[in-house]
Amino acid sequence: MEQQLKTIYEAQQIYTKIRENEKKAQLAPKMMREMDGAVESLRDRATRGKAVVDELEKERRKKEKELETDKEKIKKFESKLYEVKTNKEYQALLKEIESAKKTNDTVEEEVLILMDKVEGFKKDYESAVKELTIKESEAEAEKRKLEQELQSIDAVVTDLKKTRDTLLSIIDEELKTTYSTLIERRDGLAVVNVKNGVCLGCFMNIPPQLFIEVTRNKQVVLCPSCSRIFYFIDEE
Numbered sequence: 001m002e003q004q005l006k007t008i009y010e011a012q013q014i015y016t017k018i019r020e021n022e023k024k025a026q027l028a029p030k031m032m033r034e035m036d037g038a039v040e041s042l043r044d045r046a047t048r049g050k051a052v053v054d055e056l057e058k059e060r061r062k063k064e065k066e067l068e069t070d071k072e073k074i075k076k077f078e079s080k081l082y083e084v085k086t087n088k089e090y091q092a093l094l095k096e097i098e099s100a101k102k103t104n105d106t107v108e109e110e111v112l113i114l115m116d117k118v119e120g121f122k123k124d125y126e127s128a129v130k131e132l133t134i135k136e137s138e139a140e141a142e143k144r145k146l147e148q149e150l151q152s153i154d155a156v157v158t159d160l161k162k163t164r165d166t167l168l169s170i171i172d173e174e175l176k177t178t179y180s181t182l183i184e185r186r187d188g189l190a191v192v193n194v195k196n197g198v199c200l201g202c203f204m205n206i207p208p209q210l211f212i213e214v215t216r217n218k219q220v221v222l223c224p225s226c227s228r229i230f231y232f233i234d235e236e
């Protein structure tokens with residue numbers, strides 16, 4: 001009986017691997033979509049960052065042009081100073097120059113503020129691009145790895161199923177029926193170990209006398225709580 005229990009425990013382990021592989025294959029498309037989504041949102045951030053920088057640069061260039069025009073205007077006024085005939089005209093011209101200079105100062109300040117802003121947003125944009133580049137290559141590598149795994153998963157699962165079937169073929173009918181029923185009803189886990197008197201399927205304590213029985217692996221013992229088949233391995 002010990003050989004039977006050991007074999008059915010091995011069959012269980014292989015079945016667990018089959019389930020893991022199948023789950024991976026099932027989840028792969030979702031994982032790939034998530035990776036693509038993460039890259040896309042970073043790309044959006046970078047695109048938005050670029051648009052903000054471009055817009056601010058445009059505004060800065062516009063202001064600088066304004067500044068040039070105003071400076072020309074001031075120069076013109078100043079040259080006129082020598083041409084005016086009356087003091088009244090002279091005073092009026094001085095006022096014009098003063099006000100034009102004031103406007104000029106304001107625009108100059110605005111340009112400086114814009115330059116600061118551009119610098120800040122440029123930094124954001126550059127860090128977004130950097131992050132995007134890293135994420136892109138990470139996602140590419142992960143996807144490639146996943147695709148490779150997926151390509152071999154069918155063959156791996158077929159092999160595992162063959163091994164499991166070979167193992168199960170030497171199991172007594174009665175035990176095999178119990179196993180199959182449990183696989184179906186206990187979420188794919190039919191054979192479990194016991195550690196420190198605790199069933200590793202349902203994590204309930206089992207009576208000490210039963211535990212001793214289980215450690216001998218001499219007969220089929222089912223967990224009193226979850227009905228799973230026990231196979232004892234003394235793992236430290």
Ligand SMILES: [Zn+2]
Nearest residue numbers: 199202223226
């Ligand atoms: Zn149990």
